[in-house]
Amino acid sequence: MERFWNKVNRAAKGCWLWTATSNRLGYGQFKYRGRMMRAHIVAFELSNGPVPAGLELDHLCGNRACVNPAHLEPVSHAENCRRAKAKRTTCRNGHPYTAETLIINNKGARCCRICRNKYSRERQWKEHPHHRPLRGAINPNAKLTEAQVVEIRRGTMTGVEAAKHFGVCKNMISLIRTGQAWGHLLGVSSKSQGRRSSF
Numbered sequence: 001m002e003r004f005w006n007k008v009n010r011a012a013k014g015c016w017l018w019t020a021t022s023n024r025l026g027y028g029q030f031k032y033r034g035r036m037m038r039a040h041i042v043a044f045e046l047s048n049g050p051v052p053a054g055l056e057l058d059h060l061c062g063n064r065a066c067v068n069p070a071h072l073e074p075v076s077h078a079e080n081c082r083r084a085k086a087k088r089t090t091c092r093n094g095h096p097y098t099a100e101t102l103i104i105n106n107k108g109a110r111c112c113r114i115c116r117n118k119y120s121r122e123r124q125w126k127e128h129p130h131h132r133p134l135r136g137a138i139n140p141n142a143k144l145t146e147a148q149v150v151e152i153r154r155g156t157m158t159g160v161e162a163a164k165h166f167g168v169c170k171n172m173i174s175l176i177r178t179g180q181a182w183g184h185l186l187g188v189s190s191k192s193q194g195r196r197s198s199f
């Protein structure tokens, strides 16, 4: 199969790079026995015979353009996926795995701390929508208007009365009165609103 190996750059030690057309995923393409195939699969077959049924070729070097048969190992789909995950350097949302962001969960899977914190914040907001840090009436979950907040702060009602009157929980009334919620109306920056505003 000279026609095949002519398209391979073996000059570099290690990876043998495919020099002809590649597909969108970066795998070399080659028409073999009338079928368009991935070049690394052709390289493997030319050297070792057909890929064993049910198995996929894993690029041990991680270079999809490489067709060096010594860099290809037939593995099961599950194993291939497991290896691909282990090789990933970012979470599925693109946050790089670093000592700070990488968490290994109790199943041994790698998780991202940034995403996990975001999910747990969102869960909290679902349960306590009024704790959302979006400001005041812009917050779609806000039940109060700015005028009502001013009225609550005037303090003519007890917390329980005000909660009942405005249809929010008692907690919210005290958050408003201490400036932990709707602090921007008092000129309190969200940073100095304390721990609650951090979720």
Ligand SMILES: [Zn+2]
Pocket (backbone or CB within 6 Å): 014, 015, 016, 061, 062, 063, 066, 067, 068, 071
């Ligand atoms: Zn390689």
Ligand SMILES: [Zn+2]
Pocket (backbone or CB within 6 Å): 091, 092, 093, 094, 095, 112, 113, 114, 115, 116
């Ligand atoms: Zn993430």
